[in-house]
Amino acid sequence: MRVLVTGAGGFIGATLLRLLHARGRIGERPIELLAAADQRLPALDAGIAAIEGDLGSREVRSRIAALAPDVCFHLAAVPGGAAEADPALSRRVNLDAGLDLFETLACAAASRGGQAAPPVVVYASTIAVYGHPLPEVVSPSTPTRPPMTYGAHKLACEVVLADYSRRGLLDGRALRLPGIVARPRAPSGLVSAYMSDVMHALKAGESFTCPVGPEATAWWMSARRCAQNLVHAALMDAAAEAERAWVLPVLRLSMAELVQTLSQSYGVDGPRLVRYAPQPAVQAVFGRYPPLDDRAARALGLRDDGTATALVRRALEPGFEDPHEAPAWR
Amino acid sequence: MRVLVTGAGGFIGATLLRLLHARGRIGERPIELLAAADQRLPALDAGIAAIEGDLGSREVRSRIAALAPDVCFHLAAVPGGAAEADPALSRRVNLDAGLDLFETLACAAASRGGQAAPPVVVYASTIAVYGHPLPEVVSPSTPTRPPMTYGAHKLACEVVLADYSRRGLLDGRALRLPGIVARPRAPSGLVSAYMSDVMHALKAGESFTCPVGPEATAWWMSARRCAQNLVHAALMDAAAEAERAWVLPVLRLSMAELVQTLSQSYGVDGPRLVRYAPQPAVQAVFGRYPPLDDRAARALGLRDDGTATALVRRALEPGFEDPHEAPAWR
Numbered sequence: 001m002r003v004l005v006t007g008a009g010g011f012i013g014a015t016l017l018r019l020l021h022a023r024g025r026i027g028e029r030p031i032e033l034l035a036a037a038d039q040r041l042p043a044l045d046a047g048i049a050a051i052e053g054d055l056g057s058r059e060v061r062s063r064i065a066a067l068a069p070d071v072c073f074h075l076a077a078v079p080g081g082a083a084e085a086d087p088a089l090s091r092r093v094n095l096d097a098g099l100d101l102f103e104t105l106a107c108a109a110a111s112r113g114g115q116a117a118p119p120v121v122v123y124a125s126t127i128a129v130y131g132h133p134l135p136e137v138v139s140p141s142t143p144t145r146p147p148m149t150y151g152a153h154k155l156a157c158e159v160v161l162a163d164y165s166r167r168g169l170l171d172g173r174a175l176r177l178p179g180i181v182a183r184p185r186a187p188s189g190l191v192s193a194y195m196s197d198v199m200h201a202l203k204a205g206e207s208f209t210c211p212v213g214p215e216a217t218a219w220w221m222s223a224r225r226c227a228q229n230l231v232h233a234a235l236m237d238a239a240a241e242a243e244r245a246w247v248l249p250v251l252r253l254s255m256a257e258l259v260q261t262l263s264q265s266y267g268v269d270g271p272r273l274v275r276y277a278p279q280p281a282v283q284a285v286f287g288r289y290p291p292l293d294d295r296a297a298r299a300l301g302l303r304d305d306g307t308a309t310a311l312v313r314r315a316l317e318p319g320f321e322d323p324h325e326a327p328a329w330r
Numbered sequence: 331m332r333v334l335v336t337g338a339g340g341f342i343g344a345t346l347l348r349l350l351h352a353r354g355r356i357g358e359r360p361i362e363l364l365a366a367a368d369q370r371l372p373a374l375d376a377g378i379a380a381i382e383g384d385l386g387s388r389e390v391r392s393r394i395a396a397l398a399p400d401v402c403f404h405l406a407a408v409p410g411g412a413a414e415a416d417p418a419l420s421r422r423v424n425l426d427a428g429l430d431l432f433e434t435l436a437c438a439a440a441s442r443g444g445q446a447a448p449p450v451v452v453y454a455s456t457i458a459v460y461g462h463p464l465p466e467v468v469s470p471s472t473p474t475r476p477p478m479t480y481g482a483h484k485l486a487c488e489v490v491l492a493d494y495s496r497r498g499l500l501d502g503r504a505l506r507l508p509g510i511v512a513r514p515r516a517p518s519g520l521v522s523a524y525m526s527d528v529m530h531a532l533k534a535g536e537s538f539t540c541p542v543g544p545e546a547t548a549w550w551m552s553a554r555r556c557a558q559n560l561v562h563a564a565l566m567d568a569a570a571e572a573e574r575a576w577v578l579p580v581l582r583l584s585m586a587e588l589v590q591t592l593s594q595s596y597g598v599d600g601p602r603l604v605r606y607a608p609q610p611a612v613q614a615v616f617g618r619y620p621p622l623d624d625r626a627a628r629a630l631g632l633r634d635d636g637t638a639t640a641l642v643r644r645a646l647e648p649g650f651e652d653p654h655e656a657p658a659w660r
Contacts, residue, residue, distance in 0.1 A: 087497070091429070095490075099421070131572075141473060145492070145572065152493035156486035160425075162475070163482035167417070242461075242475065 001029045002067055006055060006101065007075035008035035009042075011183050012124065016073060016227040021045050026071065027235045034067060036060070038076065056097040061104045068108035068119075071234050074101060075124045079190045083150035094153035098123075099160055106169040121161060122233045123174040125245060127219065129155040132285055139293035140243060147285070162244040173233045174245035175302075178219035179286070180226045182315040192286055195220070196315075198255075202262040202270050203316050211279040212255055216287030219250035220258070222314035225305045228329050236300045249294040249304040251311055261308040303329075331359045334399035336385060336431065337406035338365035339372075341513050342454065346403060346557040351375050356401065357565050364397060366390070368406065386427040391434045398438040398449075401564050404431060405454045409520045413480035424483035428453075429490055436499035451491060452563045453504040455575060457549065459485040462615055469623035470573055477615070492574040503563045504575035505632075508549035509616070510556045512645040522616055525550070526645075528585070532592040532600050533646050541609040542585055546617030549580035550588070552644035555635045558659050566630045579624040579634040581641055591638040633659075 003020060007013040017035055025031055035041055036051040044050055049067075053060040055076050076093065077083075083090035105119045130138060131145030146152040161172035179192035182199040194211050195218060201208035212218075221229075229248055238244070253261075255276075263270035278287070294302075305311035306322070313320045321330055333350060337343040347365055355361055365371055366381040374380055379397075383390040385406050406423065407413075413420035435449045460468060461475030476482040491502035509522035512529040524541050525548060531538035542548075551559075559578050568574070583591075585606075593600035608617070624632075635641035636652070643650045651660055 087493075088433075091433075091490075095429075096426075099425075103418075103421075141471070143471060143473075144489075146489065147496070149493050149497070152489050156489045159474075159476065159482050159486045159489070160421075163417075163479050166477070167479070 001026065001031050001071065002034060002069045003031045004034040004036060004064065004067070004069035004072040005075065006036045006073065007077060007124075009037035009039045010075060010077075011188075012177075012180055012223055012226055013037070013073075013075045015223040016075070016230055017044075017048065019224070019227045019231065021048060023231075026231060034069060036064070036076070055101060056092055061100060064101070065104050065108040068112055069105065071120045071122070072101070072105055073122045073124070073230055073234070074098060077124070077154075078150070079188060080126075080128060080148055080150040081191050083153070084148050087149045090149050090153050094150065095156055098157040102161055102164055102170060102172075106164055110169065118169055118171045120171045120173070120234050121164075122230050123157065123161055123172060124230070125154045125158050125174040125176045126151055127176050127178050127247060129158070129176060132288075134288065134290050137291050137293050138247065140246075140296050158245050165244050171238075172244050173236070173238055175229060175233055176245060176247045177226060178221055178248065178250050180221055180223050181311075182223070191282060194282070195286075198258070198274065199262060199312065199316055202259065202268055202273060203266050205266070205268045205273070207273045207275065210255060210274050210276050211282040212287040213276050213278045213283065214256035214259070215254055216278070216283060217252055217254045217289050218286055219289050219292065220253050220305070220308075220311055221248060221250055222305050222311050224314045225303070225311075229302050232301055236302070238300065241300075243296070246297040246300070246302065247292060247294060248302055249298050250292060251304050251308060252289060252291060253308055257308060258312075261312050265309060265312050331356065331361050331401065332364060332397055332399045333361045334364040334366060334394065334397070334402040336366045336402070336404050337454075339367035339369045340405060340407075341518075342507075342510055342553055342556055343367070343403075343405045345553040346405070346560055347374075347378065349554070349557045349561065351378060353561075356561060361401075364399060366394070366406070384427075385431060386422055391430060394431070395434050395438040398442055399435065401450045401452070402431070402435055403452045403454070403560055403564070404428060407454070407484075408480070409518060410456075410458060410478055410480040411521050413483070414478050417479045420479050420483050424480060425486055428487040432491055432494050432500060432502075436494055440499065448499055448501050450501045450503070450564050451494075452560050453487065453491055453502060454560070455484045455488050455504040455506045456481055457506050457508050457577060459488070459506060463618065464620050467621050467623050468577065470576075470626050488575050495574050501568075502574050503566070503568055505559060505563055506575060506577045507556060508551055508578065508580050510551055510553050511641075512553070521612060522548075524612070525616075528588070528604065529592060529642065529646055532589065532598055532603060533596050535596070535598045535603070537603045537605065540585060540604050540606050541612040542617040543606050543608045543613065544586035544589070545584055546608070546613060547582055547584045547619050548616055549619050549622065550583050550635070550638075550641055551578060551580055552635050552641050554644045554650075555633070555641075559632050562631055562659075566632070568630065571630075573626070576627040576630070576632065577622060577624060578632055579628050580622060581634050581638060582619060582621060583638055587638060588642075591642050595639060595642050
């Protein structure tokens with residue numbers, strides 16, 4: 001089974017690629033991995049084919065069409081802050097390139113003919129499809145009112161992907177990802193970068209200036225758990241679902257709770273190292289995430305990190321394996 | 331004030347163009363009319379400039395940019411049935427060309443500089459953004475699950491237009507139009523063509539085979555009322571609205587009620603002329619429209635045809651003027 005990961009050079013893409021390569025299969029089926037990125041990919045593990053170039057280019061799409069993937073994880077994106085600064089770039093990458101990719105995958109599968117199931121497309125959407133202020137509880141019926149161009153373009157892709165699913169040309173599953181941790185400490189274009197930076201700082205025993213207050217609640221998920229959910233999304237039985245997009249179950253933690261967990265995990269004095277200097281703009285968007293009605297996603301088998309401690313360790317220790325985890329989720 | 335109407339060669343576009351030309355103004359401001367169409371436009375009234383060509387072409391967009399309209403009514407579209415038959419055409423016309431037009435209008439306004447208000451874009455969206463079965467009542471919080479490619483592409487445009495509004499580059503107002511009557515009797519690519527055909531047939535005293543049953547309830551609006559609502563949408567104060575898309579208030583009539591009204595209006599024996607032969611596919615989509623919670627739209631001044639009789643006369647008699655109508659709505 002051919003499996004394409006776009007955005008394979010990115011933070012989540014690289015995590016997913018490692019997970020898929022280590023497993024060598026999705027469910028019962030052995031996989032052949034294709035990694036697409038608009039940048040030079042680092043040396044890939046043996047057996048992973050690289051497709052380097054602009055996903056929006058005809059040449060890259062032709063290569064993808066020739067390979068006709070059975071499963072595609074579409075992660076390539078310009079992140080939130082960068083998209084807001086350059087909406088034309090966001091349209092090209094976050095909207096047009098996604099729509100072109102969907103068409104390429106559908107056409108490639110159709111041209112193979114036969115009665116094979118349509119390609120599965122797991123689409124990395126975003127909780128930024130919701131507006132703010134968010135309602136008391138976010139549920140599957142919460143209206144979508146993207147407060148940033150990033151969320152608007154992702155939502156438009158969701159809508160079109162659902163239409164491909166309706167027509168039976170693709171089997172689309174959109175996951176609305178929360179902020180994922182712990183990103184490398186480097187400029188990422190993400191307003192939520194502080195969520196990762198505080199984790200690296202406290203693990204290293206360094207001080208940190210936090211742009212939200214201690215009471216600010218956000219939704220948390222480790223990159224590894226995110227990758228596990230993406231793989232699960234490719235397998236889960238979504239045929240009977242009215243919706244084709246889900247918010248992942250998440251841990252809802254205040255910054256103070258996270259700092260406490262980091263303090264315990266790494267034996268540091270978090271409350272002393274962290275200085276809270278809330279920035280109103282960051283606090284308004286990222287400081288007030290409400291409870292999430294994630295029953296629909298849980299019923300399909302999607303899951304959060306379990307505990308704050310497991311979140312922290314999964315996020316900061318690449319080799320961490322949770323002994324309480326079911327084998328299929330390791 | 332420069333006013334652009336796209337899809338000016340179409341049924342609603344032509345009705346809107348006539349209305350705008352007859353009025354010569356929107357609100358208090360005199361207008362200069364620009365009519366865009368991908369076909370040769372019929373002889374236009376004096377003073378209306380024609381822009382003929384593919385809205386998706388750089389040349390047409392350059393002409394629009396040079397004219398920098400203050401208001402745009404974007405009606406150009408491939409209709410539902412035709413879009414479903416050719417999704418690639420629908421993407422080009424219903425999605426990409428719309429997004430390119432929004433960008434053109436925003437850039438043209440920005441390049442004029444100054445502190446002028448952003449261009450108003452009244453976007454003809456569709457009730458086909460909702461899925462079926464529809465809920466007991468359709469309200470502003472009804473989730474959008476387009477059951478056809480046409481609705482999916484229109485919804486994606488709505489999402490992107492709302493983002494331009496959020497950024498203050500355009501002032502977008504999307505109206506989700508119901509089936510509009512009475513279209514000329516010609517192949518239109520619309521599954522809902524029967525709604526117009528039954529009106530023409532009974533007015534002419536001809537028999538008609540109806541693809542939905544007598545109890546089938548649909549949402550009805552005349553083209554003239556639709557055009558009046560589009561103009562009103564350009565004027566209404568939407569600044570405080572959380573949503574940028576509205577379903578128009580509509581008359582909800584069963585086919586039997588419509589046939590009765592036509593019978594009375596034109597002195598024909600409708601029940602004898604109409605043979606009901608429900609087609610399950612048509613009945614499933616067009617036969618079960620529920621009540622509509624249209625209070626938000628009414629509060630903004632949008633309105634339905636008033637009575638079934640006024641609907642029929644406005645739809646079938648070009649010269650009809652309702653004496654009970656406020657002058658601003660004539």
